[in-house]
Amino acid sequence: EGLLKLRPNERPFVLTRAAYAGTQRYAATWTGDNVAVWNHLGMSTPMLLSMGISGYGMVGDDIGGFAGTPTADLLTRWIEAGAFNPIYRDHTAKGTGDQEPWVHGAKHEAIRKRFIEERYRLMPYIYTSVEEMTRTGIPLMRPLLLEYPQSPEFFNDDGEFMFGHDLFVSPVTTELQDMKVIQLPPGSWYDYWTGEKSSDKELKKMKPALDEVPAFVRAGAIVPRQPLVQHTGETPNGPLELRVYPGPDCKGSLYQDDGHTLAYEKGEFLRVNYSCQVGADAIRIVSTIEKDGYKPWWSAAEITVFGISKAPKSVRVGDATIHEWRFDSAQQAVAFTLPEAKNSWTAELIL
Numbered sequence: 001e002g003l004l005k006l007r008p009n010e011r012p013f014v015l016t017r018a019a020y021a022g023t024q025r026y027a028a029t030w031t032g033d034n035v036a037v038w039n040h041l042g043m044s045t046p047m048l049l050s051m052g053i054s055g056y057g058m059v060g061d062d063i064g065g066f067a068g069t070p071t072a073d074l075l076t077r078w079i080e081a082g083a084f085n086p087i088y089r090d091h092t093a094k095g096t097g098d099q100e101p102w103v104h105g106a107k108h109e110a111i112r113k114r115f116i117e118e119r120y121r122l123m124p125y126i127y128t129s130v131e132e133m134t135r136t137g138i139p140l141m142r143p144l145l146l147e148y149p150q151s152p153e154f155f156n157d158d159g160e161f162m163f164g165h166d167l168f169v170s171p172v173t174t175e176l177q178d179m180k181v182i183q184l185p186p187g188s189w190y191d192y193w194t195g196e197k198s199s200d201k202e203l204k205k206m207k208p209a210l211d212e213v214p215a216f217v218r219a220g221a222i223v224p225r226q227p228l229v230q231h232t233g234e235t236p237n238g239p240l241e242l243r244v245y246p247g248p249d250c251k252g253s254l255y256q257d258d259g260h261t262l263a264y265e266k267g268e269f270l271r272v273n274y275s276c277q278v279g280a281d282a283i284r285i286v287s288t289i290e291k292d293g294y295k296p297w298w299s300a301a302e303i304t305v306f307g308i309s310k311a312p313k314s315v316r317v318g319d320a321t322i323h324e325w326r327f328d329s330a331q332q333a334v335a336f337t338l339p340e341a342k343n344s345w346t347a348e349l350i351l
Contacts (some may be wrong), residue, residue, distance in 0.1 A: 030089070033066040033093075034066050036092075037074075038074060051139075052143075057137070063078045067096070068096060075108070079116070083119040084163045084171070086139070114211070127259075128255040147162045167218075171213055197219070222242055227241075239298050239302045240298040242285075244306065250278060251273070269294045270295075272289055283305060284346065286345075308327070316348045
């Protein structure tokens, strides 16, 4: 309220270290002064999940630990896990060792950079999910029991989580990870990194390398992404990216506003709904503008459809057949560009 008086046209953002029930209406918070040890990395996920389902969804932790100095592997794993947390914040106390992403040499820097950049590319999905959280109270970082209450086998799982409605993440939080056994939630899933399709019937036995975090996308998801930026205030330079993962109840959404002012309260925002229908011989993707009160950065959209085992016979946008599309046999994906994607549109893959 004080910040609104000081800057009446700017959205206030407060980060508090002293919070209690109801404070989420006024401020974000973090889990407190943690320690640079592996078990504190492991404690972060259940703490953030508990905060989220208690109504406090805008939370994070001190990545790398506040007290003490993390080892190279610990800091790398923490930066990887934090990329899928609501608040992404590397923070430490005075008198501790350096823990910026570029310490510990080129190998660790490259891994950390990759996950930091991935978070920036996911920002449209993250921002859309946070807007949903603001409206409904459903947190961005969700325990599996919240998304899958019909599956009691996940009720005690506090080490894995949903990031928004569509991403399942199983972070590595132990120093010696021999074999990680992952039970996927109900339905079919695509590997976030490779596009490989799996079902919940499979127990995924993985031994993640230092640069790997097991993550999967729900079959039926449409995930919006953006070109890489160096900070959230930078306007992306390039098309909107939509990753389509065909499956039942195939849909997604996108929310955009100016990110700073209260103009969204006056209807100055963009909301787009996406859907796809999967048939025996075609996949149809539909974009519908629900609210066009804000002009987005993009005019074009890059569409990638996963789960395609062979090149399609043709690709259509509206009534026109386009010829500049690409088939990736390794990822089993088809990609094409819509030059004009600011308005509602329909695209179709003829299989």
